[in-house]
Amino acid sequence: MGLDVGEVRIGVAVSDETGLIARGVTTVQRTGGRKDLEALARLVEENEVHHVVVGHPVNMDGTSGPQAQRMRNFAERLRTVTSAEISLWDERLSSFSAEQLLIESGMHWSKRKQMIDRLAAVVILQEYLDHRNRQGSLAEPATEDHG
Numbered sequence: 001m002g003l004d005v006g007e008v009r010i011g012v013a014v015s016d017e018t019g020l021i022a023r024g025v026t027t028v029q030r031t032g033g034r035k036d037l038e039a040l041a042r043l044v045e046e047n048e049v050h051h052v053v054v055g056h057p058v059n060m061d062g063t064s065g066p067q068a069q070r071m072r073n074f075a076e077r078l079r080t081v082t083s084a085e086i087s088l089w090d091e092r093l094s095s096f097s098a099e100q101l102l103i104e105s106g107m108h109w110s111k112r113k114q115m116i117d118r119l120a121a122v123v124i125l126q127e128y129l130d131h132r133n134r135q136g137s138l139a140e141p142a143t144e145d146h147g
Helices: 033-046 066-079 094-104 109-134
Strands: 002-005 009-015 022-029 051-056 085-090
Touching: 002 109, 009 033, 009 109, 022 033, 022 109, 033 066, 051 066, 051 109, 066 085, 085 109
Parallel strands: 002 051, 051 085
Antiparallel strands: 002 009, 009 022
């Protein structure tokens, strides 16, 4: 499962059974703290997820800012409500890439706003899956190597 965690919404994507293709499944409207985590824990259970990849917004120069720290804290809190493995994945430009895909598809700006978080989660998860599959292993790459 891939997550694009924003202030208002959390985009959610899952992979197919083969671990090759990511697809968007939903967007969770944030209501606050524990309720957000419980909603994600339910999605993990419903989709039989074993590994959750949380987008980690490092700066373009590779440094870590306040938002990156918030995602590290979010990942720690998520670990308390699910037994799935949780890791961070460098999400630089994922929202930008998602928006470009929607623009290229001709989607109107009002609909793009509704879809951007879910598609950003797809981009994050697909990048993780592609990396993992290029490595020829189901092993998790070291979090610190990827933001």
